[in-house]
């Protein structure tokens with residue numbers, strides 16, 4: 001397995017405040033990692049640190065052979081980080097199509113391919129961001145990260161607040177993007193079972209430290225460990 005991402009002894013936070021301490025992990029090309037943990041344990045901070053939106057106090061992050069540590073967010077995007085933040089950050093005053101064409105870079109993922117992945121977006125090509133439902137906005141946020149042609153997709157609670165039918169649709173799309181298209185991803189979720197079912201690997205954060213690392217399948221099969229680490233069995 002070729003390694004894509006390596007995080008070594010990372011500490012990071014906001015200003016002087018340190019949220020993450022001593023976090024180390026590696027992710028192979030094409031693998032999907034479930035990033036789990038209770039509220040406020042540092043999951044978003046880890047994603048934001050990979051994207052370059054926090055202060056890195058120590059340690060090393062490498063993507064392929066590029067050191068990300070001191071790179072500005074736009075350079076990380078150019079190096080292959082595709083970030084879908086919790087707040088989605090789509091351009092609400094632009095149409096769906098403009099959102100995609102404004103950021104698209106040459107590569108496998110064209111706007112047309114993104115529409116094939118999310119047919120709802122194809123139907124809403126001419127609609128403004130403000131006219132989309134929460135689920136459609138989330139699909140657009142994922143599609144926008146895809147057309148940047150990243151090497152690693154970062155999804156921060158992509159299912160949060162969405163209706164069950166949309167959750168199913170998004171999970172199916174994410175599984176196709178990661179499994180069938182082979183794009184590596186890190187997915188943050190509060191509710192572990194759905195994301196463990198589509199992930200290869202799993203890590204759990206607690207108080208800014210990595211307290212568990214296993215295969216997603218193994219963690220899924222141990223409700224007592226999920227209960228202890230996350231306070232949920234299912």
Ligand SMILES: Nc1ncnc2c1ncn2[C@@H]1O[C@H](COP(=O)(O)OP(=O)(O)OP(=O)(O)O)[C@@H](O)[C@H]1O
Pocket residue numbers: 014017019037038039040041042043044045046190
């Ligand atoms: N912009 C910020 N400035 C200062 N501290 C912050 C900031 N954002 C988050 N924190 C703190 O960092 C810690 C970790 O928060 P983080 O959002 O990374 O956790 P999380 O595991 O993603 O939680 P949740 O599931 O609730 O989103 C918390 O104590 C939080 O108060």
